[in-house]
Amino acid sequence: MAKQSFYYADPLPLSRTQVKGEQLFGCSALKTKTKHLRLLSNGCRARASWNADVKPLEIPRQWYNLIADLSVKPPPPLHPKTFEPIKPEDLSPLFPDALIKQEASNDRFIDIPYEVLDIYGLWRPTPLIRAKRLEKLLDTPARIYYKYEGVSPAGSHKPNTAVPQVYYNAQQGVKKIVTETGAGQWGSSLAFACSLFGLGCEVWQVRASFDQKPYRRLMMETWGAKVHPSPSSITEAGRNILQMDPSSPGSLGIAISEAVEVAAMNADTKYCLGSVLNHVLLHQTVIGEECLKQMEAFGETPDIIIGCAGGGSNLAGLSFPFIREKLSGKINPVIRAVEPAACPSLTKGVYTYDYGDTAGMTPLMKMHTLGHDFIPDPIHAGGLRYHGMAPLLSHVYELGHMEAISIPQTECFQGAIQFARSEGLIPAPEPTHAIAATIREALRCRETGEAKVILMAMCGHGHFDLTAYEKYLQGNMVDLSFEEENIKESLAKIPQVIY
Numbered sequence: 001m002a003k004q005s006f007y008y009a010d011p012l013p014l015s016r017t018q019v020k021g022e023q024l025f026g027c028s029a030l031k032t033k034t035k036h037l038r039l040l041s042n043g044c045r046a047r048a049s050w051n052a053d054v055k056p057l058e059i060p061r062q063w064y065n066l067i068a069d070l071s072v073k074p075p076p077p078l079h080p081k082t083f084e085p086i087k088p089e090d091l092s093p094l095f096p097d098a099l100i101k102q103e104a105s106n107d108r109f110i111d112i113p114y115e116v117l118d119i120y121g122l123w124r125p126t127p128l129i130r131a132k133r134l135e136k137l138l139d140t141p142a143r144i145y146y147k148y149e150g151v152s153p154a155g156s157h158k159p160n161t162a163v164p165q166v167y168y169n170a171q172q173g174v175k176k177i178v179t180e181t182g183a184g185q186w187g188s189s190l191a192f193a194c195s196l197f198g199l200g201c202e203v204w205q206v207r208a209s210f211d212q213k214p215y216r217r218l219m220m221e222t223w224g225a226k227v228h229p230s231p232s233s234i235t236e237a238g239r240n241i242l243q244m245d246p247s248s249p250g251s252l253g254i255a256i257s258e259a260v261e262v263a264a265m266n267a268d269t270k271y272c273l274g275s276v277l278n279h280v281l282l283h284q285t286v287i288g289e290e291c292l293k294q295m296e297a298f299g300e301t302p303d304i305i306i307g308c309a310g311g312g313s314n315l316a317g318l319s320f321p322f323i324r325e326k327l328s329g330k331i332n333p334v335i336r337a338v339e340p341a342a343c344p345s346l347t348k349g350v351y352t353y354d355y356g357d358t359a360g361m362t363p364l365m366k367m368h369t370l371g372h373d374f375i376p377d378p379i380h381a382g383g384l385r386y387h388g389m390a391p392l393l394s395h396v397y398e399l400g401h402m403e404a405i406s407i408p409q410t411e412c413f414q415g416a417i418q419f420a421r422s423e424g425l426i427p428a429p430e431p432t433h434a435i436a437a438t439i440r441e442a443l444r445c446r447e448t449g450e451a452k453v454i455l456m457a458m459c460g461h462g463h464f465d466l467t468a469y470e471k472y473l474q475g476n477m478v479d480l481s482f483e484e485e486n487i488k489e490s491l492a493k494i495p496q497v498i499y
């Protein structure tokens with residue numbers, strides 16, 4: 001019989017008796033009658049068999065707000081018409097009060113409501129896994145760890161914020177949530193959360209994905225959501241785009257305009273965003289809080305933390321608690337954001353005030369942006385297509401707490417294939433960027449002989465993205481030369497705001 005230290009008794013009075021992780025961890029402890037168990041991680045299970053001191057891991061009870069620890073605070077969002085800092089009431093047509101408060105909060109920690117913890121318990125804590133087989137394949141002295149968020153029902157980190165966002169809306173009596181989605185990761189996470197709280201859900205999905213990726217749409221529909229291709233003729237924003245270009249492939253910026261328009265016009269309807277905003281990054285810090293403890297249990301300190309960055313939420317979620325420890329002088333990891341060469345907002349964009357959407361309805365946010373009407377080339381398969389970057393992550397990057405690189409997509413998929421064939425997991429297109437960067441770093445370690453500890457964010461699986469793999473495997477994936485001309489045009493349309 002396994003030792004008690006392999007797991008912990010969940011202190012939450014959950015009615016659920018299901019035990020997670022049998023397949024993932026195959027631990028005999030799970031076959032006992034004990035209820036509410038959580039394993040630390042599969043790696044720690046192995047370690048726990050000879051180390052009885054392993055501490056049990058709980059789901060974090062609080063989200064961490066990095067703003068509280070920054071001596072220079074991020075610049076405020078501005079009203080899109082007056083260019084003055086926005087007031088809480090400006091946001092109330094779109095968001096419930098609790099989220100508006102979190103968006104502007106300077107509190108260091110924010111309690112996670114019981115109802116949210118209860119649902120997190122369906123898949124959290126998520127495993128931290130040492131990629132020993134990838135290390136061997138690369139013949140590197142580096143030790144590679146990945147924090148895997150693909151165990152959530154939607155298959156990515158996004159439910160970490162979808163669940164609390166829908167919870168706060170339900171608390172305030174909101175009846176319907178509208179949103180945009182690109183590949184469908186966010187839409188499906190929100191549809192899942194809405195189904196748990198009994199709220200209606202309508203999603204504007206970028207046309208190109210709507211046509212090419214039916215399975216994510218079917219997931220959304222299975223969870224009860226209604227899905228429209230964007231641009232649609234339902235909204236004024238959509239009709240305007242269709243008038244200019246009837247075959248527009250759509251973009252996240254356009255889909256956001258459509259969803260925001262519908263939320264602004266209906267009193268019982270609010271809007272949710274899956275990345276970029278402060279409260280989204282806040283909710284994602286459960287990843288990093290868990291991971292800090294898991295790394296400690298492995299007896300490791302990361303030298304480098306690598307994550308892909310689209311809007312910035314998964315990287316922020318993993319890295320912000322580590323940046324807290326870095327600011328307090330306890331550890332000193334390099335934090336590296338990785339973006340696609342086809343949509344490089346941190347590495348090629350400008351740091352300035354810009355709209356979050358194409359039609360210019362959202363507040364102006366100071367962020368790294370390629371211009372709010374930038375549309376990445378549709379042949380780019382790797383996700384991470386948003387024109388901007390989270391203002392808070394952009395600020396942290398400007399302060400020098402984070403660095404950024406961009407990687408072309410064929411290198412990313414080559415890394416993903418190596419990862420799948422050594423570690424087993426088939427990554428979503430987005431974290432292939434983190435994998436490729438991790439492989440670069442591990443190969444550098446092979447050159448220098450350094451045994452660095454690399455921590456990587458594995459933010460989702462790619463089970464519904466296999467057409468991208470097909471393209472790569474058939475040799476049809478090409479790298480795009482990034483069109484500097486293309487951004488020059490969209491950068492020229494950024495409003496000139498002096499604040």
Ligand SMILES: *Cc1c(COP(=O)(O)O)cnc(C)c1O
Pocket residue numbers: 156157158185186274275276308309310311312313314315384428430431459460461
């Ligand atoms: C949405 C998504 C991303 C990009 O969003 P971030 O806010 O940058 O995390 C990355 N990976 C996966 C799996 C996603 O679903």
